Amino acid sequence: MTTNEQVGIIRSLVSETDFEIIKDQEKLQESHINLKGWRKWLSKLEVPHSEEEPISVLRNPDLQPVKPNMRIWGFWSYFAYWGLPNFAVATFSTGSALLALNLNIQQSIGAIVIANVLIGVFTILNSNPGIKYHIGYTLDQRMIFGIYGSFVGIIFRVGLSVVLYAYMAWLGGLCINMIFSSFSSNYLNLENTFPESVPMARKDLIGFLCFQIVQMPFAFVKPIRVNIPSIVTCFMTLFSVIGLMAYLLSTNGGPGPLYYEKVTLSSNDRSWMWLYAITIWYSGVSPAVANQSDYSRFAKSEKSCYWGLFLGTVLPGTFVSLAGMFCASACQQLYGEPFWTPDQIVDQWLRTNYSSKARAAAFFIGISFTGSQLFLNLTQNGYSCGMDLAGILPKYLNITRGTLFVQLISWVVQPWTFFNTSSSFLNAMSSFGVFTTPIAVINIIEYYIVRRSKITLLDFFTLSEKGAYWYDHGINWRSLVSLLAGVALGIPGLVYQVHVEIQPNAGMLNFYYGYLFFIPLVSGGLYYIFVLLFPVHHEKLRTEDLIDYFDCFSKAELDRMGMLPFTKEEQTFDIIDAHVDGESSEQSGYGHKGKTSVKEGADIIE
Numbered sequence: 001m002t003t004n005e006q007v008g009i010i011r012s013l014v015s016e017t018d019f020e021i022i023k024d025q026e027k028l029q030e031s032h033i034n035l036k037g038w039r040k041w042l043s044k045l046e047v048p049h050s051e052e053e054p055i056s057v058l059r060n061p062d063l064q065p066v067k068p069n070m071r072i073w074g075f076w077s078y079f080a081y082w083g084l085p086n087f088a089v090a091t092f093s094t095g096s097a098l099l100a101l102n103l104n105i106q107q108s109i110g111a112i113v114i115a116n117v118l119i120g121v122f123t124i125l126n127s128n129p130g131i132k133y134h135i136g137y138t139l140d141q142r143m144i145f146g147i148y149g150s151f152v153g154i155i156f157r158v159g160l161s162v163v164l165y166a167y168m169a170w171l172g173g174l175c176i177n178m179i180f181s182s183f184s185s186n187y188l189n190l191e192n193t194f195p196e197s198v199p200m201a202r203k204d205l206i207g208f209l210c211f212q213i214v215q216m217p218f219a220f221v222k223p224i225r226v227n228i229p230s231i232v233t234c235f236m237t238l239f240s241v242i243g244l245m246a247y248l249l250s251t252n253g254g255p256g257p258l259y260y261e262k263v264t265l266s267s268n269d270r271s272w273m274w275l276y277a278i279t280i281w282y283s284g285v286s287p288a289v290a291n292q293s294d295y296s297r298f299a300k301s302e303k304s305c306y307w308g309l310f311l312g313t314v315l316p317g318t319f320v321s322l323a324g325m326f327c328a329s330a331c332q333q334l335y336g337e338p339f340w341t342p343d344q345i346v347d348q349w350l351r352t353n354y355s356s357k358a359r360a361a362a363f364f365i366g367i368s369f370t371g372s373q374l375f376l377n378l379t380q381n382g383y384s385c386g387m388d389l390a391g392i393l394p395k396y397l398n399i400t401r402g403t404l405f406v407q408l409i410s411w412v413v414q415p416w417t418f419f420n421t422s423s424s425f426l427n428a429m430s431s432f433g434v435f436t437t438p439i440a441v442i443n444i445i446e447y448y449i450v451r452r453s454k455i456t457l458l459d460f461f462t463l464s465e466k467g468a469y470w471y472d473h474g475i476n477w478r479s480l481v482s483l484l485a486g487v488a489l490g491i492p493g494l495v496y497q498v499h500v501e502i503q504p505n506a507g508m509l510n511f512y513y514g515y516l517f518f519i520p521l522v523s524g525g526l527y528y529i530f531v532l533l534f535p536v537h538h539e540k541l542r543t544e545d546l547i548d549y550f551d552c553f554s555k556a557e558l559d560r561m562g563m564l565p566f567t568k569e570e571q572t573f574d575i576i577d578a579h580v581d582g583e584s585s586e587q588s589g590y591g592h593k594g595k596t597s598v599k600e601g602a603d604i605i606e
Contacts, residue, residue, distance in 0.1 A: 070298065075308040084376040092327075248327050455544065492511075
């Protein structure tokens with residue numbers, strides 16, 4: 001087939017709007033060519049890219065839809081990705097926060113099971129843009145907030161990533177100290193040489209520094225490649241948790257006094273504490289729920305992703321938290337106080353009897369929790385922040401550079417103050433979902449109801465006013481107002497958690513206790529009303545690209561979606577670029593106007 005014949009088929013499929021968007025993309029991609037002066041030197045800082053993967057102010061290789069050969073995550077990869085937050089120090093110790101609500105162990109576990117099921121369902125609903133169209137969180141934000149409005153959702157996620165990365169790194173330092181303590185009794189008993197005004201011990205600083213150093217080389221590893229070590233560390237930590245619980249329960253002769261405590265709350269207060277317990281549990285993983293598309297785009301299939309994330313959330317989340325509460329209860333009876341973190345338990349063992357048996361246990365538990373903490377921090381905070389920053393400055397930041405950035409800036413957060421001072425950070429952690437829940441809910445409504453699971457990929461990378469995600473001056477005010485409404489109603493509860501001396505408003509406090517349920521009603525309901533009252537009218541609403549412009553779909557997907565394949569020998573962009581100048585198209589709407597069907601075009605080109 002001649003080029004002119006190919007062009008004829010393509011032009012009969014592609015609308016004038018798509019022609020304009022493609023020309024705008026090419027203009028953005030060529031804007032760095034023939035630069036002079038300081039701009040020429042600035043261009044040397046651009047992210048590495050090839051001619052097949054151009055860059056622009058909206059695009060770089062890490063933002064493009066994932067190609068079929070890179071979709072290698074199966075059931076165990078997603079089980080591990082969602083198992084990591086549960087096979088971690090924070091989950092092991094979460095019982096301390098739930099029991100502080102005056103619930104007992106049985107009721108805390110009940111709340112956790114409900115929360116895990118809700119998290120699994122909520123995450124699956126947020127997975128599908130990544131599974132079907134192989135796009136990440138950044139492009140999701142352009143879909144729901146607009147090309148420029150997307151910076152709001154991205155910045156929210158970047159802020160949480162920086163704080164949580166520092167928090168998780170500090171916990172990782174405590175884990176790595178278990179390893180060092182098993183090597184040397186001198187390190188175990190290392191004296192603190194800092195003045196009392198410094199809120200940390202010398203040993204804690206050493207562990208934090210070493211953990212940060214261990215993490216840094218992984219910035220150069222692609223996120224898709226950490227699935228195997230994540231699986232390994234999940235099972236290592238599982239064996240450690242089983243060993244901890246088995247030893248403490250057998251030594252103690254039972255679960256200990258905390259297990260038998262009775263609840264003294266009234267039925268009304270108990271109901272709100274159940275809601276709050278569910279909310280606290282959800283809050284810890286809420287950023288990962290919102291940005292699930294960042295990793296669901298690596299999926300081999302829908303089923304492997306759905307079952308992996310659901311079981312990885314429900315099973316480890318329930319077991320590890322239960323084990324943590326049983327261990328703390330047994331420690332209460334054995335040692336006179338409940339130890340809520342593995343490093344506290346190991347420290348007690350080593351100080352009681354620095355034997356080869358205790359040291360071996362400390363080493364294996366330390367290496368297991370250090371590994372899970374390492375890959376948890378990388379996948380859910382480090383790489384995620386890199387993906388988000390790539391959406392802010394695509395020409396100069398990719399996942400590697402963004403991950404390095406969050407690793408370096410996490411020192412500024414001073415995570416040691418979260419644990420060793422009167423800082424209210426740990427209380428405020430339960431509010432993180434206030435910022436991410438509206439985003440996740442609006443994303444679900446936009447994808448399933450407004451767009452009916454059909455989106456165009458071409459329009460994600462254009463500043464053309466004819467783009468499907470341009471809305472009003474690049475901003476979707478409907479979603480922004482809905483987001484701010486949900487956040488605004490959750491802020492008073494955050495203030496009450498940070499400033500406990502303030503007399504809370506009962507209604508606002510109860511809203512905060514159950515914001516997992518109430519924010520979706522507020523932000524989701526408001527957005528749906530806006531959509532009904534002020535609908536978006538766009539010719540490409542509820543449509544898909546007619547051509548696989550990014551070569552990201554398999555043949556089976558192309559057949560199912562009725563899409564023309566990407567032509568490698570004569571790239572579609574090049575064909576259009578060579579012939580669109582000076583020509584006028586006979587069509588003005590979107591689609592082929594009955595001239596050549598997509599299937600017919602695909603058959604002819606093949």
